[in-house]
Amino acid sequence: MTLRVKGLRKIYRMGNERVHALAGVDLEIAGNEFVAIMGASGSGKSTLMNILGCLDRPTAGAYELNDRPTHKMRSGLLAQIRNEEIGFVFQSFELLPRASALKNVQLPLQYSRHYFTSSRSRAKMALERVGLGDRMGHKPNQMSGGQRQRVAIARALVNRPSILLADEPTGNLDSSTSNDILKLFHELHDEGQTIIMVTHEEDVAGHADRIIRLRDGKVMSDCSTSDDPIHRAYMQRAAEVMAHRAEAGT
């Protein structure tokens, strides 16, 4: 078991108002799953990802990561767990603009006891893994969006995390670059990586094996991609459009 969430709630206070960003979420995700989290804007996806990624704590409920109760941890220990177990990829890449790809990827290792002995070689390996072995000295502004996201993925992987969390990882990329990133996710998944990815695009979610849909801070549905009725309807519609185009010769 990689993660187990029970009765998870997150309430934000806005003046006198209370926003129930998560209103009781139960989930179990095993090692080496590839999961997509979907839902309308404001349904709680990022709030859930931030808690799963140990960046934030729930108001109530339990979150066990590799059988360790993170909801009971002090912030120092939580930060350590995050550093060891979690790799985070964001829509906006979040790279240091003035640092080389190599320096960006080395960054998460700076708190590691291996920093002085092996951080450079580990960062190089991570960049080679994502196909950027020949771009290590480049800065983010010397790279394309797809290359920047691959640097961010190398940075997420450099600590060999048990979970890769990606919040709209292809949201800023064109479709062919998105496909390169998704192909990389498939390769990592085949190598044993657990991947949890937020997306609002059905065709991106279709790369995952399981789709969890949130609505108003609750799990609306949770099933394998091939059994998900919304996804099946979308795929059928897409196939019809393709067939129609082929018939029309466009």
Ligand code: ADP
């Ligand atoms: P999503 O990622 O699905 O768009 P979020 O998790 O960002 O949704 O937000 C869920 C709800 O919580 C929304 O109503 C949002 O306005 C609210 N929310 C998120 N973060 C905060 C915050 N820091 N303070 C107050 N309300 C927040």
Ligand code: MG
């Ligand atoms: Mg969000």
